[in-house]
Amino acid sequence: MESTWVPDVSPESPFSLANIPFGIVSTPDDPSPHAAIAIGSHVLDLKVISSHPKFAEIFPSLNGHHGVFSQPTLNGFAALGRSVHRAVRGSIQELLSTGTSHPEVLKDNGELRGKALIPQGSVKMHLPMSIGDYTDFYAGYHHAYAVGVMFRGPQNALQPNYTHLPVGYHGRSSSIVVSGTPVRRPQGQILLDPAADPGKPTTAPSRRLDMELELGCFIATPNEQGSPVKIQDAEQHIFGYVLLNDWSARDIQSWEYVPLGPFNSKNFASTISPWVVLAEALEPFRTRGVENETPLQEYLKEGRDDAVFDIELEVDLETPSGDVTTISATSSRHLMWSFPQMIAHHTLGGCPMRTGDLLGSGTISGPEPKQRGSLLEMSEGGKKDIMLYGMDVRRFLKDGDTVTIRGICGKSGDRVGFGDCVGRIQAARLG
Amino acid sequence: MESTWVPDVSPESPFSLANIPFGIVSTPDDPSPHAAIAIGSHVLDLKVISSHPKFAEIFPSLNGHHGVFSQPTLNGFAALGRSVHRAVRGSIQELLSTGTSHPEVLKDNGELRGKALIPQGSVKMHLPMSIGDYTDFYAGYHHAYAVGVMFRGPQNALQPNYTHLPVGYHGRSSSIVVSGTPVRRPQGQILLDPAADPGKPTTAPSRRLDMELELGCFIATPNEQGSPVKIQDAEQHIFGYVLLNDWSARDIQSWEYVPLGPFNSKNFASTISPWVVLAEALEPFRTRGVENETPLQEYLKEGRDDAVFDIELEVDLETPSGDVTTISATSSRHLMWSFPQMIAHHTLGGCPMRTGDLLGSGTISGPEPKQRGSLLEMSEGGKKDIMLYGMDVRRFLKDGDTVTIRGICGKSGDRVGFGDCVGRIQAARLG
CATH class of the missing domain: 3.90.850.10 (Fumarylacetoacetase-like, C-terminal domain)
Structure with missing residues (x-):
């Protein structure tokens, strides 16, 4: 797996670039539960990322579903199916890798990085899914x-x-x-x-x-x-x-x-x-x-x-x-x-x-x-x-x-x- | 129990004025599921009733919850608690009784009656509640x-x-x-x-x-x-x-x-x-x-x-x-x-x-x-x-x-x- 530009990703972290697990967080700036992924000792706030003008270009598999990461559970994202999960995970891995082809979006964008990459210690985790049965x-x-x-x-x-x-x-x-x-x-x-x-x-x-x-x-x-x-x-x-x-x-x-x-x-x-x-x-x-x-x-x-x-x-x-x-x-x-x-x-x-x-x-x-x-x-x-x-x-x-x-x-x-x-x-x- | 002015309520109907059971229907005029009660061989469409200017006066217990009968399940109504259910049932019984003090709302209002009182045979029944467990x-x-x-x-x-x-x-x-x-x-x-x-x-x-x-x-x-x-x-x-x-x-x-x-x-x-x-x-x-x-x-x-x-x-x-x-x-x-x-x-x-x-x-x-x-x-x-x-x-x-x-x-x-x-x-x- 390629390396990531995200700081403080210990080689022993369960949340390497090879993982990209999804969860529901609330953050100091946004108390309403929404989606994020974990990377090293940070979370990447996917609701914040969704508002970037290049979101549609980077996440073509989410065409028509741009609001999915603003929802309070992952059910909407889950319902899109395996091929979308695979594509979205791939897009995130690309965005976070050292050699990303979109450095201007996050890697070199201090303002968005400051908003979107949040230390895990400062977010609250919620139940990730609405569980029917x-x-x-x-x-x-x-x-x-x-x-x-x-x-x-x-x-x-x-x-x-x-x-x-x-x-x-x-x-x-x-x-x-x-x-x-x-x-x-x-x-x-x-x-x-x-x-x-x-x-x-x-x-x-x-x-x-x-x-x-x-x-x-x-x-x-x-x-x-x-x-x-x-x-x-x-x-x-x-x-x-x-x-x-x-x-x-x-x-x-x-x-x-x-x-x-x-x-x-x-x-x-x-x-x-x-x-x-x-x-x-x-x-x-x-x-x-x-x-x-x-x-x-x-x-x-x-x-x-x-x-x-x-x-x-x-x-x-x-x-x-x-x-x-x-x-x-x-x-x-x-x-x-x-x-x-x-x-x-x-x-x-x-x-x-x-x-x-x-x-x-x-x-x-x-x-x-x-x-x-x-x-x-x-x-x-x-x-x-x-x-x-x-x-x-x-x-x-x-x-x-x-x-x-x-x-x-x-x-x-x-x-x-x-x-x-x-x-x-x-x-x-x-x- | 008092008698009702609603036509065609057989004495053997399970849906007498003493009952007033709640359900979720879709109707020829409104295909989105919403609330109704059964009375004799008809349903009374509560979403239609909700739009009447005197709704707030007749249903004071629903103050602040006027949209509850437009929802696709009865969960919102159920969550209001026993005292509200009792009061709403009482208000409906009063409205449908022969001696209603509000005859102008429904009993003598042919236009609303035509819209709100619908033969049971022409509505579709849906699951009344969203069932968690x-x-x-x-x-x-x-x-x-x-x-x-x-x-x-x-x-x-x-x-x-x-x-x-x-x-x-x-x-x-x-x-x-x-x-x-x-x-x-x-x-x-x-x-x-x-x-x-x-x-x-x-x-x-x-x-x-x-x-x-x-x-x-x-x-x-x-x-x-x-x-x-x-x-x-x-x-x-x-x-x-x-x-x-x-x-x-x-x-x-x-x-x-x-x-x-x-x-x-x-x-x-x-x-x-x-x-x-x-x-x-x-x-x-x-x-x-x-x-x-x-x-x-x-x-x-x-x-x-x-x-x-x-x-x-x-x-x-x-x-x-x-x-x-x-x-x-x-x-x-x-x-x-x-x-x-x-x-x-x-x-x-x-x-x-x-x-x-x-x-x-x-x-x-x-x-x-x-x-x-x-x-x-x-x-x-x-x-x-x-x-x-x-x-x-x-x-x-x-x-x-x-x-x-x-x-x-x-x-x-x-x-x-x-x-x-x-x-x-x-x-x-x-x-």
Whole structure:
């Protein structure tokens, strides 16, 4: 990748010229949320850029859509489709590269540069998309297996359907928040001592509050109700990816989830990272997922064996006293189902997807103990202490704990990363 | 209730002066969707009424919100809250009553009457609300029990949590359609012969396509994330009610639903009736629900024993040859959990509800064979023929079948009803 003239782009920045992720910001000069991209330690304000007289020339793919970056969400841009995302990303990369053919627009234009290139520390990030529906899958094979062993033993760890279809459930879109939003510990019905009092719930704050390391995928192009998306076409329906922390209250979950699935254990909050990494930017990092030996139904056959991405994923836990421990290091290659497979399955019966819909991968764990994507797994069902710096320990989250998920691909200088997905636990509100 | 001057209001009409349900229409003169109410065999176009010079005087509660009936959904009106809904309904009832104090506005104003009172047959109904999230509960006690007996026998029919909390799951809001929209039979993974081939799915059109008779409830007033709605306040968050047919593919459901709940078996379509009956209009029809002997958690205690409504509900099945059989006649009093209890439970952990969110009651069945709300129950798990007129039989739905749900309360002349909730099954689209 070519170099950029933008100052202060560290070779270790997740936002290299090879990335160009899109987000929604408000800035000191413009408090109404609008679009930007991240580059190094700055954002490039795309609403400011839109007002330049040469905008139409530099972004020919946005002909007729000049207002798209002034909108408060990325839905309008996403709806324009993959070819436009690709072209716009290319135009931005050209504009920001050292050898840009339009130096007069930004590189050598101190006035516009001062307005459009803003330090990340001085902008506020907003939810990037208006999310119609949110679906959470269960595609992390090692997570499904480990949790299954806990509940049903190794012989019956995976349900019979697990390797035949990407199991998923509908989540709660209203509960999705952008990184940095505090997460209030939920109260709920829990069994304080399931063994002694198997059927006697108490209403109390969750004592087994957990995180889940996931990858999220935003839909760009909708499909009509009644019209399945073929797996060969599914990739063209994807806008881009975010990190996702699907906070989970395990004690609420175990009491409520039979027979219709998780509900209040999940719907209090899910956190996403603020920058949407375009599908295009992850193309170089394709790899083979977890092998599935079960013969697949036709509609799930991809015809390629590099359908998932090798994104390095890490989880940090910061205690209220400020000690930070990296409690997990894994990769998104530990998925057994790809997002195109999830889309093909989700729409098989005709379910309509809309621009801005979010799909979660499910918790991503590797096979090794240090690669677990949830505290439930790390603590072996809440039975074992997870050691932290400062001689502290956890089995589940305490009030004041901060969980940060990070995700990055690529080599120094060409890093493609997500920006942190952060949430701090607030004490429950009773009432 | 006073009489109305509106012509052709049959005493049997579900849309008496005691009702005044709200909907979204497009009309021959105005194709952009906007608000109306139903009265007898007409609609009253509220966008047309809004332009009358005396609108502000007649609708003082809408001060500052004169454009609310020109919007393409009822969300703006719903968000104004219960006291405004009550006042606006009262103003409309006054305007349409024989003794109206404003006869010059509509009753004696032939020109406006011609524009504003439109035969229902010449308007098109649209989805009344923009639905952010859709949640489906399982509050119909006799349905949960009957289905439980089928799967687990009478000793374990109800799960241990059933009488402690209103069990529910997140549905798919993008799949909700307005009455009259055709419903395409979904294809999906099914086990053609579960006994012979327990783990070998086939991809095929559902052979066990079912309907579910439900009541739907729209949220008016949102709650902030992290702030539960107290049960005493829950009623004030409700906008109104619709009939809901939660179409279900039983063969897809039985294979996919473990462990995360129903997914493709439900997300292809759910149909709602077009008119939202305001919570206010159902107040006279309160009654006691199914008794729950389990001691309730504080947050679910209502302090009243008339928390559900006695709405007469019927299901008609029309075969492709045109024979119509009423296959079920039941009442919404067969719910064990009320909508305020569902709202209190749904928000207990802090889940935010937004204006326009939809809650389904779950299938409503009575204790008697003729009172079942699904074909699964009527056919005893698909084992017994349901007899129809014309010597036809069903266990599940055939292509070309039309299912109509009707709901009505009150006496002749003062009927409060919903208008039909209709869907016709189209053949599956393969691919």
